[in-house]
Amino acid sequence: MPFAYYRRLNRTQQRVYQRSDEIAAIRLPAIPALDCLVDGVAQALVRDDRRIVEEACQGLASALAKSFRIAPVRVEVLATRPSRRWGELHGLYRVR
Numbered sequence: 001m002p003f004a005y006y007r008r009l010n011r012t013q014q015r016v017y018q019r020s021d022e023i024a025a026i027r028l029p030a031i032p033a034l035d036c037l038v039d040g041v042a043q044a045l046v047r048d049d050r051r052i053v054e055e056a057c058q059g060l061a062s063a064l065a066k067s068f069r070i071a072p073v074r075v076e077v078l079a080t081r082p083s084r085r086w087g088e089l090h091g092l093y094r095v096r
Helices: 004-008 011-021 032-047 050-068
Strands: none
Touching: 032 050
16 A cells, blocks of 8 residues: 555656555565675664664675675665654665
8 A cells, every 4th residue: 555655756766655655575685795784684673773883884884785686775774763753764775
């Protein structure tokens, strides 16, 4: 079920949203090096340090982008989840 902002999207954006919403899982290649990066993210989350979490997530995202041969992404982890009257933001994906 699309979020309320869906109605404000143009038709092209709605198609992108729909295609994205249909993805239930992404099969990751068996890359042993990713295991330690995933463990690093888990350990960083336990430490509850925003900077360490961001670094660990960036390392994992960079390794995934490289393995999928896609453009690298920049990960930014905020200390608190942004919220407004409409609710909380659970993820923000921007193209720069």
